[in-house]
Amino acid sequence: MSQFSGKIPGGSFDELILPRLGFARSNVTHGPAFGVDVSVVSMGNGIGLALTSDPLSLIPSLGLAESAWLSVHLMANDMATTGHSPMYAQMVLNLPPTLTQSDFTTYWEYIHRYCKDIGVAITGGHTGSIEGQNSTIAGGGTMLLTAPLNEILVSSRAKPGDVVILTKECALSSAAILAMSFPETVQNKLGKETYNHCCDLFYQTSSLPDALAAAASGQVSAMHDVTEGGVLGAVYEMATASGLGVRIYNEALPVGRAQKQVAGLFGIDERFCVGAGAMVIAAEQGGENKIISALAAKQIKATVIGEFTDKGQGPKLVTDGREEPLPYYEKDPYWGAFFQALKKGWA
Numbered sequence: 603m604s605q606f607s608g609k610i611p612g613g614s615f616d617e618l619i620l621p622r623l624g625f626a627r628s629n630v631t632h633g634p635a636f637g638v639d640v641s642v643v644s645m646g647n648g649i650g651l652a653l654t655s656d657p658l659s660l661i662p663s664l665g666l667a668e669s670a671w672l673s674v675h676l677m678a679n680d681m682a683t684t685g686h687s688p689m690y691a692q693m694v695l696n697l698p699p700t701l702t703q704s705d706f707t708t709y710w711e712y713i714h715r716y717c718k719d720i721g722v723a724i725t726g727g728h729t730g731s732i733e734g735q736n737s738t739i740a741g742g743g744t745m746l747l748t749a750p751l752n753e754i755l756v757s758s759r760a761k762p763g764d765v766v767i768l769t770k771e772c773a774l775s776s777a778a779i780l781a782m783s784f785p786e787t788v789q790n791k792l793g794k795e796t797y798n799h800c801c802d803l804f805y806q807t808s809s810l811p812d813a814l815a816a817a818a819s820g821q822v823s824a825m826h827d828v829t830e831g832g833v834l835g836a837v838y839e840m841a842t843a844s845g846l847g848v849r850i851y852n853e854a855l856p857v858g859r860a861q862k863q864v865a866g867l868f869g870i871d872e873r874f875c876v877g878a879g880a881m882v883i884a885a886e887q888g889g890e891n892k893i894i895s896a897l898a899a900k901q902i903k904a905t906v907i908g909e910f911t912d913k914g915q916g917p918k919l920v921t922d923g924r925e926e927p928l929p930y931y932e933k934d935p936y937w938g939a940f941f942q943a944l945k946k947g948w949a
Contacts (some may be wrong), residue, residue, distance in 0.1 A: 606928035624909040632756050637839030638937035639680040639827060650751035653744060654680035658695065663783040666705060668804060670712030672775075675808040676878055677745045678720055679827040682810040683881075685755045685817030688745040691717060693727035698735040717895050720810060727872075755817065757826040758843035760884035764823050766908040767883040767890060769897060772833045773861040773872035774879040776936045778804035780864055781938065786949040792863050799860040807879035812902050816881070819896045821889025828877035830934040835874055836882045837908070838917050838930045844884075847915035851926060856915065868943065870935040884910060 623633060631650070632642040643651040650917060657882050659672040674691075681688035693713070697706065717724055722745065780801035781788045789797045798847065815820050826840040841848040857872050863874040883904075885893050888904055897904040911918075917928035 603753075629943060631751070632758070635758065635843060637757060637826065637841075637843030638711040639683045640754075641853070642751070642754055642756065642873045644751055645748065648751055649748055650746050650754045651746060652681065652686070652754050653746050654686045654906040655742055655744040656680060656699050657739040658741045658743050659738060660697070660701075660709070661779070661783065664779060665782070666709045667712045668782065670709055671716055671805070672779075672807070672878075673740075673743065673790065674713060674716040674720075675810070676829070677743055677786060678722070679809045679829075679878060679881075681747055682749065682813035683743050683755060683757055683825040684749065684828055685753065685813060685822065685825070686749045686909060687810065687814065688722050689747045690725045690745065691722050692725060692744045692746075693729075693741065694743065695727070695729045695741040696735055697729070697731040697740055699731045700793075701731070701734055708762075731825070752854065755822060755824055757824050757840050759824040760844040760846055760910050761823050761842055761847060761886075762910055762912050763887045764884040764910045765887055765890040765906050766837060766850065766905055766910065767816075767885050768828075768833060768856065768907050769881045769883070769902055769904050770806060770879055771858045771861060771903070772857040773800060773809050773857065773865055773875050774803050775807045775875050776832075776872070777858075777861040777864040778807065779867055780936075780939065780943070781860075784943050784948045787868065787943070788864065796860045796863050799866060800856075801859075803860065803879075809879055809881040811900055812881040812897065814895050815896045815900045815902060816883050819889065819893045821886050823886055825884070825886040826882045828880040828882060828886055830835055830876055830936075831931065832872070832877045833882070833907075833932060834875040834876070834919070834928060834936070835934070838880055838928055840884065840889075841910060841917050844910070844933065847913055847916070847917055848908060848917045848928065849911055849920060849925070852919055852921040854905060854907045856903070856905045868939040870939050874934070875936045875939075876934055932937050
C-alpha cells in the first residue's frame, strides 16, 4: 500500500500542510489542526461559519445506497461536533467510467434523499468520470453551517477534569462495512446471526442525533467523532488538540460481541479501527448524568470511559489497574484488513 493509504501521517500534515495554508485571514478563528473536525470562520455580527470536508464513498461490494449513506453521514458526523446540524453541501464526484448511468442515478438519488432527511441543501460541486479510477473513494465533499459564533463547539475545547463519554460502541462502521463487503466469508466463519447484526449496525453510523442530544444538555465542552484510529485514536486526538492528558479505562470501553468477532476474523483491534457512529464527548464534571439521560431519552447508549487530565500526565490507558501510555497509530488497520481480504478472494 502507499505510504499515504488512509489519512496522511501526522508528521507529514505538520510539515507539508500547516506551513502552507494560503492567505492568512484574521477571521479564521479555527483553521486546520490535528484532531479537530471543523474549521470556523467569523462572519461578523456574532455569526460563525463552520466547514468540514471528507471523501465520498463508492464501494461496489457494499452497495450504492450504503455508499451514499457513508458519503453523507461521515461528513455530517464531523459537522455534528459543533453541536449544530449541517445546512449546505458541495460535492465533487470523480466517478469510474464503468459506473453506468442507471447506477449513478441510483447513487445520486440516495445522496439527495439522505441530505434532505437531515436538512442539507446541495449547493454545487463538480461531476465527472476519470479513466483508471477504481478506488472506493469517488471524490470529496464539503458541508457547512452557520450559527452564533460563541455557540459553535470545537474538539479542542476539552478541559482538565472533564469526563469522557462515548456514545454507542467501538468499531461500529468497521464491523458493518467488513461484514457487508464480504458477506459469504463472514456468514461461513461467524454465522448468519453475527452477519445480520453487523448489517443492523450499519445504519447506526450517524452520530448526528448523539451530538445534538448531548449539546442540548448544556453540559458539553467539546466533541470529536470516531473515524480513522477508532475510539482510542479519537480520544488521543481530542486530548492532543486540547493540550491535555487523558486517562481511559480499558474495561469501560463498550464493545459488542459482533464487532469483537469481526475484528478477530480480520485481525484488527476493535478499539483502534474506524468507528463512525460513535461520538466522544467531553462533559463538564458533574454534568455527565444529564448528558447520559438526554442520550437515553433518544435511545442512545452512552458510557463514561475516563477523564481528561493536565497535559503533564499525558494520555494513559488503564488496564486491570495498570496505567500505561495510550498508543496512537498513524494507520488505521481497517484499510489493510479490507484490501487483504480482497487479495485473498474473500467474498
